[in-house]
Every structure is written in C-alpha cells, then in structure tokens.
Amino acid sequence: MSLRADLRVLWRSPGFRRLTWTRLLSQGGDGMFQVGIATAFFFDPTTATSPEQIAVGFAVLLAPFTLVGPFVGPLIDRWQRQRILLVGNLVRLVLAAGIITLVLADAPVWSLYATALLTLSVNRFLLAAMTAGLPQVVPAHQLLAANAVLPTLGTIAASVGGAIGGIATFVVPSVSDNSLAVTALICAGLAFGASSIAATRISRKELGPTHPLEKLDVGAQLRALTAELLEGERYLRARRTPWHALGVMSAQRLLYGLVFVASILASRSILADPDDAEAALGAFSIVLGFAAVGFGLAAVITPMLGDRVSRERWILICLGIGAVGQIVLATAPTAWALLTAAIIVSFAVQGGKIAVDTIVQRDTEDHVRGRAFTLYDMAYNVAFMSSAVVGGLILPDSGWSRPIMLGIAVVYVLVAIVFARTPHEVRPVPPRPVAN
Template sequence: MSLVRDVKQLWHLPGFRRLTYARLLSQGGDGMFQVGIAAAFFFDPTTASTPEAIAAGFAVLLAPFTIVGPFVGPLIDRWQRQRILLIGNLVRLVLVLAICVALWMSWPLWSLYALALLALSVNRFLLAAMTAGLPRIVPADALLPANSVLPTLGTIAAAAGGAIGGIVTVVAPGASDVGLAFTALVSSAVAFGLASWSATLIGRTDLGPEHPLERLHMGAQIKALSRELGDGVRYLYARRTPFHALGVMSAQRLLYGLLFVASILISRHVLGDPDRPEQALGAFTIVVAFAAVGFGLAAVLTPTLGARMERRTWILVCLGVGALAQLILVVSDAPWALLLSAVIVSFAVQGAKIAVDTIVQRDTDDEYRGRAFTLYDMAYNVAFIGSAVLAGLTLPDSGYSRTIMGVVVVLYLCVAAIYAMSPRTARDVPAATPTP
C-alpha cells in the first residue's frame, strides 16, 4: 500500500517524525473540539435549526479571523514556527477550559462564540505554521508523499477524536447537548496539552524560517505586516501557479462547504430527531466517519496516481470526481446516497488539496511561504463563509434540494474548465528583501 510505504520512508526523517507527533495530537484535539462546538452551537434544539441560523454561526466564528488572518502570515515568516506550535497549543488549552467554564456557568452565547472564535483562529495559525515548515524537514522530491501522509494522518487523528462524541451519544443517550459538549471539550484540552509538549521535541529552528523577518515595535510592526502581506499577494500572483492553485482550492472548498452545511441539516432533520441532540449528533458523526474514509483513500491513491501526472492534471481529475459525487445526490436523497457522496467528495477535496499544497510549497520561496499559507487559510475561511451564506439562501430546512445539487455539479465542471486554462509552469520572480 502506498500510504504505508510512504510512512515508512518518511519516518526515517527525525524532523518529519517529530512534526507528525505534534500534528496527530493537535488534530486529535481538533476532532474532539469540533464535536464539542457542534454539540453546543449546531445541535442544540433551541439554536441553529435552519440554514440561516447555521450560516450566521459560521459567519460569527470565521469572519473575524478572515479579517485578521492575513496578518498571521508575516508572523509565521517572522517567528520561529516551532515556538508557534508550542505556545499556540497552550493557548488553545486555556481557551477550551474557558469554554467549559462558560458552558458550566451558562454564560451568554456571545461569550461562547468569542472564545470558540479565538480557539479556531489559533488552530488555523498552527496548521499554517506546520505546512509552511514542512519543506524545511522533508526533501523536495518527497513533498508530494509528505503532503499526502501528514494531513491524512492528521485527518485520521481528528476522526478518532471526533469519534469520542459519537461514543458519548451511545453510552449516554440521555445526555444533554451541554453534557456532550463538555465531555468532548475536556478531552480536547488534554490533547492540546500533549501537543504542546510534543512540540518541545522539535528543534527550535528546525521548521524555519531560515532568515526571519525583522521584529519591530507595535506601530512599525503593524505597518510592516500590511506591506509584507501585499508583497506576498503580489509575489504569488507573479509566480502564477501557486496563485491559481489557491484559487481552485477556494472554489472547491466553497462547493464542499455547501454539502457540509447540508449534511448538518440532514443529520438534524432527516437522519436524526432535531429534539434529541444526541441522536442528531450521532447521525452527523456517522456522516463525518464516511467522509474520513474518503480522506484516507485520497492519501493512499494520490501519491500513486497523482505522481504519474502533473499536479495540475490531478487537480482536474479530482474536480471531475467531485462532480460525480454531487451527481449521486441529484439521483437520490436516500441516506446511502449522502454517505456515498461524503466518501467520494471528501476524496476529491483531499486529493486536490494534497496537490495544491505541493504546488504552493514547491513554487514559493521560504521567505514567502508563511504568508502564502496564511492566505491559503484566509481563502479557506472565506470559502466556508460563502458556502454557509449560499446554503442559508438556497437550501430548505431539511438540507436537501435536488436542484441545488445539480447546480453544484455544473459549478464543479466550470471550475475544472477555468483551471484547465491556467498556466502550467511558474514564472521566475526575484525574491525582494522587505524593508522595515
């Protein structure tokens, strides 16, 4: 099996091995945290019962970080990325404990949103730092399998963490939504603490940046960050291939996000009972488990099939597979169709992501890589918010619309057609030295 072979080959690299420990623990905690947040925000019988309410929840949680997120990239190019992993997970631990207190004390909903927003923001910061640091510990010719293995192992860890929420629904079927959330959140806090400890196994400078940008006082730093972000955007646009790869990733995430929101609604109103949070959350956990299978298949097949063609061609193949997955939902709205579609569309999204990550890493100089992957995360958030807004405007309360699913099929094909016309090779761009 390609995945097993790739893991064995990469495992001999000490830096990759240590980064894997940190990522597994961090994303395992992510899975637990996401189940807790879902129980508190999207499966409470008194809240988020309509597409509009779910869209509002996504906007509140993601929009602020989308605004401040661009300033994170220059920080990843300015601070040692190993320290980001160490301190960032400690910050998340404190935030999760604060959320537990807020749930226990029945604090206002806005305070829960604020704390969850901060925790999610730090999470995107950590993922961007890990991705930006990967080329520092893996040879260039091993980036494709590394980009397949590491995110997939992280996805498996997140699925395992998320399964805790599903187990709770089985062993404690009478638990309230707050009880489900509390159990998952406490578990995530433990995982974040272990992830912070695992970051100490990585050398302080192992993840780069090799030449950190100059640290400045607050006023000058804000001004410099704005300028450096602009430099990053101009650089990616001039290089062409990473810019277009980010564009196709954003479009695919928007289409995937629409199905994700639909899955929440279908789990509440079709697969489960909206008045029984443990049943609805259990149904959604099953959907997520099937999606995890798709992510795993992408990790197994992408290094084998994707290596036999250009990264760009593999992305086009994945877009075609995504259209096929949506076509299944046009044909049928039965539970089997949703679960099968979840497997296939997750394969398509993850397979394309692996190729996009490799293109951005390969065609972006190290001094711009942190900014590139923070822009990546910003585009991810914008796409998810956009998908939630589209879902709120178009989906019925049940979450299923044959017409909408058909439109998504067409959009997948349109994105593939547009990306097929994008440049095949990166343009040489001299790296500019930022001035304070």
Template structure:
C-alpha cells in the same frame, strides 16, 4: 518499513520526542474541543437548526484560519516559539474552562460561548504554525523531510482519536448541560497537559535564533502586500493562477454541500435535537468523505500521469458534478453516503493536482507567498460558501433544485478549465511578486526565469 525505521530514527532525537509529544497531546485536545464545539453549535437542542444558524456558526469556526493564518509567521519570528506552545495551550485551557462554565451555568445558547470558541480557535492557528516553525530546530538533514511528512499526519490522527474519545464520553452522559460541556472540559485538561509537556523544551530551543525587532505594524502591512504580489504573479504565470481559481470554485461549492450535509444529518436522517444521533450520522458522512479522499491519494499519482494535472482537475470537477446529480435523486442515507465518498474523491484528487501545479510552475523565490495566498483563498472560499448557504440552502438541507445548480456550476468550471485553461506556464519574472513591481519598467529589471526542469504532464 522504511518509514517506520525513519520514525524510530526521529524518536531517538530528544528534542523531536519532546516537540512531537506536545503536538500529539495538543492536537488530541483539538479533536475533543472541535467535537464539543460542533455538538454545541450544530446538533444540540439549543442550537439553531436553520440554514442561517448553521452557516453562521460554521463561518465563525473558519474565520480564524482565514484571518489569523497569514499573520502568524510575523509574530512567530518575534516570540520564542517554545513560549508560544506553553502559553498558547495555557490560554486555551483557561478559555475552554470558561466555555464549559458558561455552558453549565446558562446553557450553550450564550453569545459568550461563540466569542470564547473564536478565541480558542485563533490561538490554535498560532500553535499549529509554531509547531511547524520549531521543527527544523530539533531535526535536521534528510530526516527533516520525513518529519514534515509524518508529524502533520500523526497529529491529525491524534485529533481524530481525541474527537472519538470526546464523542464516546458524551454518549455515556445523559442529555443536558453536563453532556454538552463534557468534551470541552476534557479538552481543557488535555490542553493543560500539552502546556506542561512544552516546558520540557528549553526556552530558546525552538528559536527564533534572532528574533525580529522591526516595526510590527510595517511587517503586518508587508504581509498584505506580499499576498497581493503573490496573487499578481500567479495570475500572470497562468497555470498556477488558473489551478487556484478552479480550487477556489471547487472549495466554494463543496462548502455549500458541506453545510447542506450538516442539515441533512441533523434534520432529515435523525431526529432534530438528538445530539448524539445527529453527530454520529454526520461523523459517518465525514468518514465516507475521508474514504473518498483516501482513494484519491491512491488514484491521482497514477492516473494524472496520463491526463496531465489540468485535465485531471477538470475530470475531478465533473466527478463532483456527478455526486450532485446523485444527491438530486433522494436524501436517503445510502445516497448521501455515496455522494459524500464521490465528492471526497473529487475534492482530494483536485487538491493534489492543484498543489502539484502550484509547486511545479511557481518560482522558488515566490513559492512561500504563493502558498500563503493559496491558504487564504482556500479558507476564504469556505467562508463565502457559508454566507451563501445561509440564503440558498433550505433548513432540511436537501433540495433537488439546489443540487442541480451545484452540478451545473461544477460542469461549467470543468469545461472552462478543460477548454480555456493553459497547459504551459507563461514566462514571468519573479520580481512581479515584489510590491510595486507591477510596471513594465520593473518587469524588465530581471529577465524571466525559463521553465527549465518543469515536468511534462505525463511525468507529474
């Protein structure tokens, strides 16, 4: 009830209502677009049902989040964010219409579809960052925390609903080019609506108040240096660096299982080329993964108090190993769905604990760079998984040897973190994250900040 009352208080703010409407409509279009793209790249008769084809398409979809993400903030501090929302959605409208036109005229196998899809996903990365950056301009005080908690969650819900609408619409149409393009054409209409909704905001309402005017090339280079500095600090601090390495290993192995799941849903659990059935089966796998993730949200805050976050991460890695042992038995539907739920629980449980360690053990002066590096590592691990999956995963998606190797890798990561992982962060000066601060002299410029106020494991 408290959350509902705070949401009502937020909706009384005119600026928040307008920005919130843009988010909901824009992310509903995202859901439609992603369903259309996944249907085309992974499940349509024209897509390549091989591991290499699926992995390549998957890497293309993830590349913008890995490459564009770290640099979005630099441009959002230069451009009016309201204009980013207006023109970004307008660009997505044009690009998505172009994709639909290509699919209707020459089919989904054209390389132009991939290029246009990559462009649309890259613009989407800017839009998501712009929505978050503009939020403090329309909400302030205690409600900002509530707004930061609710808007991404409700936006993800809008994306889920949009994806469901796109999927249901595609079921109503006969197989063919119109079927493949339907979700994309609907997404284009929704993007246009989001662009028009953004016009209700004043041009300067979302900031920046003082747009950056410095050398753009120098600022982009500084992003790279700051990422490297954040990585250097996290490694020296030990606990957050080790937690991130565990998450990267988990994300890498999970990515291989994810691609194997697409292939199993497409080539084993349904008839290859049956777009609707394959997409529905994979949607069920993702749904069970979400059920496991929801369980982690309930269990992790309670049980990790008794283990500490590092041990909890190791336990989640062992649970992920158990899910792979289960998948070794048979590729039957019930086994695949159960394995997905267990892996979802392990993945989300580990991520919650990793987030806690990075937030808790990173100095506030470095926290922004630390999470920027976290974001890059999180997505890059998935792209790396796609590269390996192209060679390691069979075209059917299921291999007893593959899942055995994945289970063993999870066990090794768990044992290393449990037995060799640090429990207490090292005293490291935040100046270590400053570019050029890697020498002993520069490290002595500022005394290390003591770890005061850091919760003990039973308080986390």
C-alpha cells in the same frame, strides 16, 4: 508508492516524526474541543432550524479565522515556527482552562463564545505554521506524499479526539449540567499540553523560516503586516502556479461547503427526526464517517499516482470526480445517495487539496511561504463561509434539491475548464524589498 510505503519512507526523517507527533496531539485536542460545538450550533432544534441559522453559525465560527489570519499569519515568516507551535498550544491550554472556569462560574454566554472563538482562531495559526514548516523537514521529491499523509493523519487524530471526548463524557459521572462540557474541555487541555511538550523535541530552527526576525518590535511589525500580505499576494499572482492553485482550491471548497451544509440539513430532515438532536447528530456522524473513507482513499491513491500524473492533471481529474459525486447525490434524497456522494466528493476535495498544497509549497520560496499559507487560510475560510451564506439563500430546509445538486456538478466542470486553460509553468519573480 502506497500510503504505507510512503509513511515508512517519511518516518525515517526525525524531523517529520517530531512534527507528526506535535500535529496529531494538537489536532486530537481540536476534536475534543469541538465535541460540543457542532451539537450546539447545528443540531439543537431550538437554535439551528433553517439554512439561514446554520449559515449564521458558520459565519460566527469562521469569520474570526479570516480576520485574525491576515494579522498573525505573516509572523510565520518572521518567528521561529517551532516557537509558534510550542507557545500556541500553551495559549490554547490556558484558554481551555479559562473556559472551564467560565462554565463553572456560569459566566455570560458571550464570554464563553469569545474565548472559544479565540481558541479556534489560534488553531488555524498553528496549522498554517505546521504546513509552512513541512518543506523544511521533508525533501522536495517527498512533499506530495507528506501532504497526503500528514493532513490525513491529522484529520484522523481530530476524529479520534472527538470520539475520546464523547466517550469521556459518558464514562465520567455527571454531577451537574456542566459536567459534560467540562470533561471534554479537560481532555482537550491535556492534549494541547501534550502537543506543546512534543514541540519541545523539535529544534528551534528546524521548521524555519530561514531568516527569522531575531528582535521583536511589535509596533513596527504590525505596521508592516498589511504591506507584507499585499506583497505576498503580488508574489503569488506573479508566480502564477500557486495563485491558480489557490483559485481552484477556493472554488472547490465553496462547492464542498454547499454540500456540507446540505448534509447537515439532510441529516436532520431526511436521515433522522428534525426534533431529535441526538439522532440528527448520530446521522451526521455517519455521513462524516463515509466522508472520512473518501479522504483516506485520496491519501492512499494520490501518492501512488504522483510519478505518473502531474499535480495539475490530478486536480482536473478530481474536479471531474467531484462532478460525478454531485450527479449521484442528485439522483434521489435517500441515504445511499447521500453516503455514496460523501465518499466520492470527499475523495475529490482531498485529492485536489493534496495537489494544491504541493504546488503552493513547491513553487513558493521559503521567505514568502508563511504569507502564502496565510492567504491560503483566508481563501479557504472565506470560501467555506461563503458556501454557508449561499446555502442559506438557495437550499431548502430539507437540504436536498435536484436542480441545485446538478448545478453544482456543472460548476465543477466549468472550474475544470478554466483551470485547464491557465498556465502551468512557474514564472520567476524578481525580489522586491518590503519596508520593515
């Protein structure tokens, strides 16, 4: 089926429609919130002049997600996910208002930093809750299409939100040095509030979990979280197919992260003047635009092949496509090679991710699904953060090196070989009680 046909079929489900509106508004707000962050962390010539400094920026952004995830993620299996979406976006609205207040009061930089990181951390929690709740509103045979459509629409919403935030900063008159940041944050806060309103249209039990914890004992839950997360890891490992899917996703994300860091550096040094932050950001925006084409193509083609190609085989194909993209990037440090590779590699990453999401959702029972996607988020963030660290160690200041680009292509092939040799049949896991 085509993307249009898949969306038409999925849109008939009221639950899917309500979840989609909530996600689009939430991720639109994310894009608005992040408008200034990329410039400050990665394109300011006074703060991000080398791979090492960019790696520090990635670590600061992603480390809190990884640290927060293990402690709040298991709550996805305990609390009503609809309430998580409602309250989480309200929390982000309050945090956005707090940041505006801090900016206007010229508060210390560390306070702005801490509040912004907390806001981004809540975002990861919300995305995990929406992903874990998707199987509750979509039939099992439509999960592949839903995993292609919904994240892609969310990515588009984030891009549109970023564009709206950027346009608003030019339209609104500048009355002070803080006007641009305040304008983008106001737009983000409005979107977060609208997402909370959209979440109220989802019934309280519609997104699961099937057996939520009705009475909340914070102390008892915190004592049980570590044990539950370890139990989730044991379950996925014993179940086999979700564990292997997470492994290949992590490897793919690590390789993609290396190219992402290289693209930032190349945008600064190859596509633009390193001392011109605006030109560098514009060049990187073009790279991201071409990458969005790859993501969109993956969302269209993956569901079309769903009935003819297994999820595991599609992952192998995507790994091969990723290797081809790296070979293209290794040909020359030119704009055409970078932009062509952006389409191919992004297609491979998104196509593989759609298949991985479907495997984890399909082969994980609902009472463990929240923990599964907590581990998913942890693996995702650790892999991306690790790619920044590795990139800081091996990438030149220009971001381009033929041996490194070819080496990444070889790793893609090795990952495909390893994944091809793993078992692709799910294994029953006997239930084991976890202390509450």
